[in-house]
Amino acid sequence: MTKTFLKFRSRITVIICFVIFSWVGLCVRLFQIQIINGQMYTQAVVEQAQKKEDLPPNRGNILDRHNRLLSRNIIHYTLSANPSKVSDIQELAEAIHVRTGEPVEKYIDKLNIKGNFTYLERNMQRETLGTLLNMSFDGLFIKRHYKRRYPHGSIAAQVLGYTNIDDEGISGIEKDFNTYLSGKPGWIIKSKGWSGKIQKRSGLPFRAPIDGCSVQLTLDLQYQSILQDELHKRQKEADATTATGIIINPQTGEILAMASTPGFDNNNFSKYSLETHRCRAITDQFEPGSTFKIVSAVAALSEKKVTLTEEFNCENGEFNYFDITVRDHEEYGQLTFPQIIKHSSNIGIIKIAERLGRSTLYRYARDFGFGSATQISLKGGTSGTLRPLKKWSQVSLGQIAMGHEVAVTALQLAVAYSAVANGGYLVTPRIIHQIVNSKMKVIHKNELSIVRQIADTRIMKQTKDMLRKVVSDGTGIKADIPGWGVAGKTGTAQKYINGHYSNDKFISNFVGFFPVNDPQLLAVIVLDEPKAPFHWGGQGAAVAFRRIMERIINMDDSIIPPKKKKRSDFIKDDIILVENEK
Incomplete structure (x- = not known):
């Protein structure tokens, strides 16, 4: 044993102990991350790299006795946002303004609220939405829905009833048979590219929506x-x-x-007295x-x-x-x-x-x-x-x-x-x-x-x-x-x-x-x-x-x-x- 070793033995011992304890700590931490909390961290990574989107079902139609349509569905879109996730409020507000013509301030006010959710626009047609469908903004969500329409206007309105903004029946046949008409939603997993843009990729989990049933009436x-x-x-x-x-x-x-x-x-229906809605x-x-x-x-x-x-x-x-x-x-x-x-x-x-x-x-x-x-x-x-x-x-x-x-x-x-x-x-x-x-x-x-x-x-x-x-x-x-x-x-x-x-x-x-x-x-x-x-x-x-x-x-x-x-x-x-x- 040399004089030099003896001189630095205490220091070497400290360093060796530090290295050993560091490795032990690292192993414990790795065990905690991979084994104990592995599922949680895996889920966090997946959530950062992937996004789950709901797939709305097509609401079933109501028909007369000769299979003539008494209702139909029109695709529309809802724009919502998580204000806390929006990185550039001004840019997003201006992008929506370009498509809708509404004041930029309207969207800035909505995006400045405290909370994790706000509606920006509802019942938007695809033509109005336009390029927003292909643009990517942090915290912005675009969801497709079906809006109920009645091609014959007031004909059989008191029997058919109507749906609310969420396409749920709240009156007449639409309400009484909502369970049959509404169907079951599906979902799809989409991945996030390096740019943050959402894209559909094969091999990811997917469940198709089940469209609603059609209800055929005895009415002519x-x-x-x-x-x-x-x-x-x-x-x-x-x-x-x-x-x-x-x-x-x-x-x-x-x-x-x-x-x-x-x-x-x-x-x-909201423009008419409730007295007129009764059958x-x-x-x-x-x-x-x-x-x-x-x-x-x-x-x-x-x-x-x-x-x-x-x-x-x-x-x-x-x-x-x-x-x-x-x-x-x-x-x-x-x-x-x-x-x-x-x-x-x-x-x-x-x-x-x-x-x-x-x-x-x-x-x-x-x-x-x-x-x-x-x-x-x-x-x-x-x-x-x-x-x-x-x-x-x-x-x-x-x-x-x-x-x-x-x-x-x-x-x-x-x-x-x-x-x-x-x-x-x-x-x-x-x-x-x-x-x-x-x-x-x-x-x-x-x-x-x-x-x-x-x-x-x-x-x-x-x-x-x-x-x-x-x-x-x-x-x-x-x-x-x-x-x-x-x-x-x-x-x-x-x-x-x-x-x-x-x-x-x-x-x-x-x-x-x-x-x-x-x-x-x-x-x-x-x-x-x-x-x-x-x-x-x-x-x-x-x-x-x-x-x-x-x-x-x-x-x-x-x-x-x-x-x-x-x-x-x-x-x-x-x-x-x-x-x-x-």
């Missing part, structure tokens, strides 16, 4: 257009506050058109008046409480019923049962209801679906009002028989009269035909659903014959279409306001179907507060019904006119009528 676009046009005209002519209508196939329960006016354009055919209830007399008529025939030739004293138009005075619109004396329906006699229907009794009338009203939800695939509908028997007063039997003290929706009336038209079956109304996924596979189909049989075919045949008389030479004569065998019933009801029936505010309504022997179409028309003489169901609503159906007949070749009867057919009908009377 042309029927819907005609209905809305004629409702608008009649509302203006009658100076009514609103007009509501529904067209349905009485055999299947398929709704072919449904609307109310005033309406709105769901492309610009009044399912949300608004009203006292129907004489269109409710069908319940007593079917019940009386089914329970054999009356005959078709039996006469009732209608008291020359005025009748004291307990503590109220009931009046007819004309002074009728003796009327047969069919004449009571044809002339819409209130006094006559009360006397028939008295034979039925409370429980029977209530049971048939429930059988017709009144006071119950219709089970249509649209939310927001009301069940109407049919009070339980224990809440009836001494005059309730007569009042309800006339269509007072009870409230219904236009859809409930359509479903009830469909049961008469189709031979006695209460069917569930349908607005959805089927739902088809992005691979064109049907994942849900709405089939015909029969709730119950209310009465047999023979009873309903007699009822339809009476309703045909209403239109051929009764209160509904203005709804008649020569050669088409229209049957129906008028309804005129005073509105119940502040505890009493108004003398100047009415509901005018009409329900009709044709051809009477094999009904293909049925419609309900309701006018709210029309001015005289349109307040009468036969003057206001019946005319709108005729105009709508005449246009549909001229437009749709699939509507088949009734066959003309031979003389032998009339003889057979007379024989059946006589046998029924026995």
